[in-house]
Amino acid sequence: MRRGIALAAVASMAFTLAACGGNDDSGSTDSATEGVSAAPAGDGNLTVWTDSNREPALKEAAAAYEEETGNKVELVVKDFDGIRADFLSQVSNGEGPDITVGAHDWLGEFVANGVVSPIELGDGAADFAEVSISAFTYDGQVYGLPYAIENTAIIRNTALADSTPESFDDMIAMGEEAGTDYSFLVQTGAEGDPYTFYPFQTSFGAPVFEQNSDGSYTSDLALGGENGQAYAQWLAEQGQAGVLDTAIDYDIAVDAFKNGESPYILGGPWMIADFEDAGIDVAVDPIPSAGGETAVPFSGVQGFYMS
Template identity: 70%
Template sequence: MRRGIALATAAGLALTLAACGNDSTTDKTSGATTDKSTTTTAEGDGITITVWTDTNRQAALEEAAEAYEEATGNKVELVTKEFNDIRADFLAQVPTGEGPDITVGAHDWLGELVANGVVAPLELGDKADEFNEKALTAFTNDGQVYGLPYAMENVAIIRNTALADSTPDTFDEMIEKGKAAGTEYPFLIQTGAEGDPYTYYALQTSFGAPVFELDDDGEYNTTLALGGENGQKFAQWLNDQGEAGTGVLDTNMTYDIAVDAFKNGNAPYIVGGPWMVADFEEAGIDIAVDPIPSAGGETAQPFVGVQGFYLSAQAQNQLAATDFLVNYVATEDVQQIIYEAGNRLPAMTAVAEKAAENPVTAGFAEVAADGALMPSIPEMSAVWNYWGSTEAQLVKGSDDPAGVWDKMVSDIEGDL
């Protein structure tokens, strides 16, 4: 989630690849697998479980594979891939029988994977009690759990403690405090020419304009909720705070520019995630993590993303694959290794409690508790198609912010 708007591109690409015929998609996918993948196998006898992973999760899975092979005599083949390739490759290869038994993935893939029939429910049994409830909900579709969660991530306010001793509760107060710090910028948030609705989402929800409505069971339905008066107020706010207004928001502020500015001590506040922390700490900046202030009067709820492992619907031996995930990957030792590799909040409660001894991790956890799960329904792709560009248009300046926002809502509804 390093660059939030990449979600829209990835979502659209995956849907496009999934919709293509097996000819071109399979060829491209096979090439990607050959060129970008490496394979390691745990020695043993019996059946073989194939697992797709990325480099950040490889060490943890190697430990789990070694323990599993020793106990069962089965083999675990780890195929290391580029994370951004995995969803499209999984969608293309599973129906042909060429995909893995298990893959690493993000929870917001779930709706598309279920709709395409490429994932199977995962029976966690009593092990489910050991995981964060929100993390399990993220991998739940129509009452069934489809993934083993391992990490949660979200943006928050990252504060330079040498420049600001606290983060106020409201956006305007934060900007005032940021200006008092005497830095080049009072506040930083990546925007870019295409907008960044993922990073901006907490500010939008503070106006009471979430992307979709929720059912009584807490799952998203396809009724848009970002329109109406509250959405129009957010649109006006983007315009007022943008390049034609206060200038606090700027489409020239890319991810790299924002991170470099914060690293160089040019702002007391930045909206960012755990993927930024190592850069700031290496730069010698003492940081704290705080909730994002409200711009619209309601609680600012950032998106919460959850990462985990999916079980293929075409797994050669689903019982063995389930055993590997539930009894060997879902251990405190393995989950701790995953945490240390990525510094994301662990989904396993016991490991999260240990990780929260780090105040930075604890800060992100506090914000995640009030955050909103990113929708995993397939209809989300229609939203990404228009959302970012509309926000960028408003930040650049418009004579009719409400009209611009209403057109976006109408365009999305036309695609649903």
């Protein structure tokens, strides 16, 4: 999401959308389409599911919303891992919250089961990164209000490497110059890790699906053919050279980086706190290309759904 759109601000938008549109029996959301700034009239009391990580920001947003509108917000703190199943079950039975926090990859199941309502962002859509809106779009309708995007990147130990590599080969060479046990770390494991390795795959021009000119995905697979074979050959070569190792799983990779055994690791924001707690000064770099094209990782988007 673009900088400046804080979680509390997005939560306030979600409250307004739900009160203006989600509780309107006519199905109209016109009052919330002009930049989602209209204040609800009447009973706009809301029940919102969140987890403990997001509760402080939502408390701030709820207090501001209540002061502005006179309506009440009840925050129910739940285990994030259980929200998806509980929401499906309870909303299907006419219960559950007005709003829940959730991930974009829940969308298909939610829409198929009829438990979420589409929303209209109006002019407010311009405040969000395009990929975040796309992630919550199904059959041309937006069903979630995004607030955070996460993806993998190269995390660099600045004490061991002081510059951003321009290519995968540059990164390996710089890692070897650092004189550490590993030139580069990536979780692989005995069965491989397609999610983490995906940016290298895309750098060979072999994404999972073909895309239309407008960026939407088709059902045609694009991971095979000449480009896919080139990527497979590269994997084999890197394994033979010892750069990629099936003995390196997530825990081994993270521990090795924490112990200063490599200047680079391919990972996500969920790793940063552990590294900083270990006293490592880290920088976050784009993933360098291995196949000549741009390395594009999968993105995860989190946001708010309306029952």
